[in-house]
Amino acid sequence: MRTITQQELGGPEVLTVVEAPEPRPFPAEVLVRVEAIGLNPLEARLRAGEFPLLGRPPFVLGWDISGVVGEAPQTWRFRPGDEVFGMPLFPRAANAYAEVVSAPALHLARKPASLSHVEAAALPVAGLTAWQGLVDLGGVTEGDRVLVHGGGGGVGHVAIQLAKALGAHVITTASGGKREFVEGFGADEVIDYTAVDFAEVVRDVDVVLDTLGGDTAERSLGVLRPGGHLVTAVAEEDVELAAEYEAAGLRFSGIAVDPDPVALRGLVDLVERGGLRVHVEETFPFERIADAHRALDAGHLRGKLVLTV
Structure with missing residues (x-):
């Protein structure tokens, strides 16, 4: 071979x-x-x-x-x-x-x-990351406000659809050129990060999913409601940032994706029901x-x- x-x-x-x-x-x-x-x-x-x-x-x-x-x-x-x-x-x-x-x-x-x-x-990698971040760690339920950073990317475009399937109101950051793309997957609000600072305009979010890294997780602290939850796929080992979230009365979780037959079957079911592309x-x-x-x-x-x- x-x-x-x-x-x-x-x-x-x-x-x-x-x-x-x-x-x-x-x-x-x-x-x-x-x-x-x-x-x-x-x-x-x-x-x-x-x-x-x-x-x-x-x-x-x-x-x-x-x-x-x-x-x-x-x-x-x-x-x-x-x-x-x-x-x-x-x-x-x-x-x-x-x-x-x-x-x-x-x-x-x-x-x-x-x-x-x-x-x-x-x-698989994108879908399992989104599932483990929003379902297993984030516990997203109907009516939650969810912010997905990087909605146009591999994890992001799957996460938008999954959050919508869970009944959430979905906000996402994306460049202006990707607005129609992410809206096509169900995003309710799109923040063009090239023109607007999400930290200035987004509030009262229940769950933030960070797929970008850099200072995104730290700057997301102010958009969460009291008791809100940041789930990051890129800063999972940032002990200082986790402590900062805890001190603010917020939850911080890092996700390192792993093989998960239950989640994989969940993704299959969502595809077969027409809820995931x-x-x-x-x-x-x-x-x-x-x-x-x-x-x-x-x-x-x-x-x-x-x-x-």
């Missing part, structure tokens, strides 16, 4: 397509013949050495996959030929930038028929992985990028 590896840290050019033996599934794992691979900003940071999650190279990046089960020797959950998708093993290496991936069956779900493999591959801005063939990472590095994406196999 072909896989994409890197022997050193650096720019997109360090990613190389090579031949490698097919993996062998462990008990309770299945072999997935991959059709599409979702790309995430974290992978660009890992490639460049900004975040040492996988240690030193060589390593193979990637977690978001969609494909067809090739072998399922010791699990009852799937059979050869089943179409599946998921985010196996995170934060351990899943070696998902590959034509064949061995993954725990529990970390996969059957692909909704209404989603292509490309769309399904774009969903996945936007893929661009696809790249397997061989153009360096170009795909250049697009990741450039940022300001609408939805997700996907590698096709």
Whole structure:
């Protein structure tokens, strides 16, 4: 099979397509013949050495996959030929930038028929982050006011739809050029961060979901109602900021997404009920992985990028 590896840290050019033996599934794992691979900003940071999650190279990046089960020797959950998708093993290496991936069956779900493999591959990391942030940690319920930072991005556009499905009034920050895009996913209010400071105009929010980092979490303190809750996917280890929120009578939670079969099935159900769409801005063939990472590095994406196999 072909896989994409890197022997050193650096720019997109360090990613190389090579031949490698097919993996062998462990008990309770299945072999997935991959059709599409979702790309995430974290992978660009890992490639460049900004975040040492996988240690030193060589390593193979990637977690978001969609494909067809090739072998399922010791699990009852799937059979050869089943179409599946998921985010196996995170934060351990899943070696998902590959034509064949061995993954725990529990970390996969059957692909909704209404989603292509490309769309399904774009969903797991973004969808599970949004679900764990808004449902499991945020406890969003009907009537809540929710602020989603970065509503035009991969996590953000899914989070808008999930919050709406939970019955929330959804406010989001996005550039003016993405207004129609985020409104199309259900945003009730759009704050153009290039023209308006959200901290000056937003108040009485129940839950803030921070997908951006920088000073966004700190500046969100003043928009929350008493007892309100910030959930951040990028500043989860900021002890000082957590203490500042606690001192203000607010809640602070950091989310480090993990494989979650219950949430994954919840996302499938929402897709099948017509409450969730996945936007893929661009696809790249397997061989153009360096170009795909250049697009990741450039940022300001609408939805997700996907590698096709």
